[in-house]
Amino acid sequence: MFVVTIVADNSTLQNITGTILLAGAGKMGGALLTGWLAGGLDPRRVAVVDPHISPEITALAGRGVALNPDVKAAGAVETMVVAVKPQMFREAGARLRSFVSETTSVVSIMAGTTIASLQEVCGGAVVRAMPNTPAAIGRGITVAVAANDVSAQQRAVADALLRATGSVEWVGDEGLMDAVTAVSGSGPAYVFLLAEELARAGVEAGLPEALATKLARETVAGSGELLHQSELASSTLRQNVTSPGGTTAAALGVLMGEPGLRDLMIRAIAAATQRSKELAK
Ligand SMILES: NC(=O)C1=CN([C@@H]2O[C@H](COP(=O)(O)OP(=O)(O)OC[C@H]3O[C@@H](n4cnc5c(N)ncnc54)[C@H](OP(=O)(O)O)[C@@H]3O)[C@@H](O)[C@H]2O)C=CC1
Ligand SMILES: O=C(O)[C@@H]1CCC=N1
Numbered sequence: 001m002f003v004v005t006i007v008a009d010n011s012t013l014q015n016i017t018g019t020i021l022l023a024g025a026g027k028m029g030g031a032l033l034t035g036w037l038a039g040g041l042d043p044r045r046v047a048v049v050d051p052h053i054s055p056e057i058t059a060l061a062g063r064g065v066a067l068n069p070d071v072k073a074a075g076a077v078e079t080m081v082v083a084v085k086p087q088m089f090r091e092a093g094a095r096l097r098s099f100v101s102e103t104t105s106v107v108s109i110m111a112g113t114t115i116a117s118l119q120e121v122c123g124g125a126v127v128r129a130m131p132n133t134p135a136a137i138g139r140g141i142t143v144a145v146a147a148n149d150v151s152a153q154q155r156a157v158a159d160a161l162l163r164a165t166g167s168v169e170w171v172g173d174e175g176l177m178d179a180v181t182a183v184s185g186s187g188p189a190y191v192f193l194l195a196e197e198l199a200r201a202g203v204e205a206g207l208p209e210a211l212a213t214k215l216a217r218e219t220v221a222g223s224g225e226l227l228h229q230s231e232l233a234s235s236t237l238r239q240n241v242t243s244p245g246g247t248t249a250a251a252l253g254v255l256m257g258e259p260g261l262r263d264l265m266i267r268a269i270a271a272a273t274q275r276s277k278e279l280a281k
Contacts, residue, residue, distance in 0.1 A: 012160035014040040018078025019066075020161065023096050025050045025057045028109055029083030031136040033057070033065075035165035038138075047074045049096070071098050079157055080124065082108040086279045089113055093121035100124040105154035107144075107161065111181050112279025115147045115174055125150040127158045130177060130185045131165065139228075140166030143180040145173070182272030190268065195220040 013036060020041065022029050025048045037043055037060070044064035048057055053067055061067050066074065077099045084092045089110055100106060106124035109131055118126045129144040142162040146155050155170075162168045171180075195216045202212030227234055242248040255261045 012156050013164060014042075016041060016045050016078060016157060016160075018045070019047055019075045020045055021047045021049060021074060021077045021080040021099055023049045023080060023082045023092065024084035025053060026083065027133065028131060028135070029081070030054065030057060031133065031140075032081065032083065032109070032131065032161070032165055033060075035135060035138065036161060037063075039160075039164035041161075041164070047077075049099075074099055076101065077104045079154070079161065080104055080106050080122070081161065082106060082110060082118070082122070084110065086110040086113045089117070090121060097122050105150060105158060107158045109142075110279075111185060112178070112276045114280050115145070117280070119147065125154050127155070128174060128177060129158070129162055130181050131162065132184050132186075133188050135165030138165055141184050142166065142168045143171055143177070143184065144168060145171050145177060178273045178276035179269070181276045182269045186272050190265075191220060191224070 020036065022033055025033060029050075033046065033048070036046065042064070043060060046060075046064075047066040047069050048060075049068055050057070057065070058067065080096065080099055082089070082092075082096065100123045104124045105127060106118055106122050107127045107129055108118050109129050111130070113128070115126045115128050118124075118128065126147045127144055127150055128147075129142050131140050131142040134140045135142075142165070144158065144162060146158070150158075159168055159170075171177075198219065199209075199212045199216035202215060203209050207215070223237075227237060230237060232240075238252075242252060
């Protein structure tokens with residue numbers, strides 16, 4: 001189970017009176033659930049549906065979280081958060097639909113899965129959202145788009161649930177969600193890969209593996225924190241490291257050369273965007 005340290009305004013979370021049903025309590029669903037409870041959501045308001053509930057989630061039963069309730073035991077579901085794999089959605093959706101009433105809103109975090117598919121399979125007033133794993137420490141960013149029939153109150157509850165794990169950006173155009181998924185949904189993986197490859201290159205350059213790993217990890221984490229706390233543009237922070245004719249300029253000559261990181265990143269984001277579109281089918 002993750003520890004959430006930063007929680008935004010949570011008054012809406014604390015005032016939720018219906019059931020929040022989480023379908024799929026894996027890595028992302030589990031991180032969201034942790035954020036909700038840390039943000040003051042009453043555990044007795046939460047139900048989890050998942051065929052293989054982890055020991056961490058099982059332990060929450062003692063605080064009142066309902067595990068795999070039937071439709072009757074779940075009570076009136078105010079919001080159903082769908083966090084199963086997109087490939088499983090159509091199969092899972094038939095059962096999930098039975099929890100949805102006329103007043104239920106359905107918040108999906110599934111990559112690729114469109115508002116139209118969600119409306120067809122689950123019904124309900126649909127919010128499509130894309131969080132990322134820094135949610136596990138309250139530092140995620142989520143982009144969300146609401147279908148036309150989502151009420152202001154349903155949107156406020158969805159916003160509170162998503163904001164419990166970091167910041168939220170609402171957009172009006174669902175067409176942006178594939179690229180959003182590629183940039184911020186998958187984005188943490190690119191940063192972790194950078195840490196891995198920086199360490200590997202350090203070993204190639206002669207450093208002991210443990211030292212290279214520590215230097216790479218702390219450098220990526222410290223730079224991320226500097227970017228977070230500073231008001232300067234990332235390009236300025238980069239220039240601040242780059243002494244004229246120095247070591248950084250030598251490395252950046254490679255990374256910013258042709259082909260360089262720019263081309264690689266454009267190709268990577270295009271591949272992820274394309275995959276998100278494919279998952280819609
Ligand atoms: N991981 C990430 O960084 C992000 C993921 N997402 C999205 O979140 C969703 C989940 O991803 P992630 O958490 O990584 O995946 P996980 O596999 O960790 O979680 C999915 C969970 O859903 C469970 N599940 C399977 N079938 C059902 C069902 N019929 N009813 C309820 N639960 C079911 C799975 O159980 P079992 O393992 O037994 O199959 C598993 O516990 C995906 O749609 C993904 O696109 C969005 C943003 C970021
Ligand atoms: O890899 C995936 O498909 C999911 C969506 C964004 C991050 N993980």
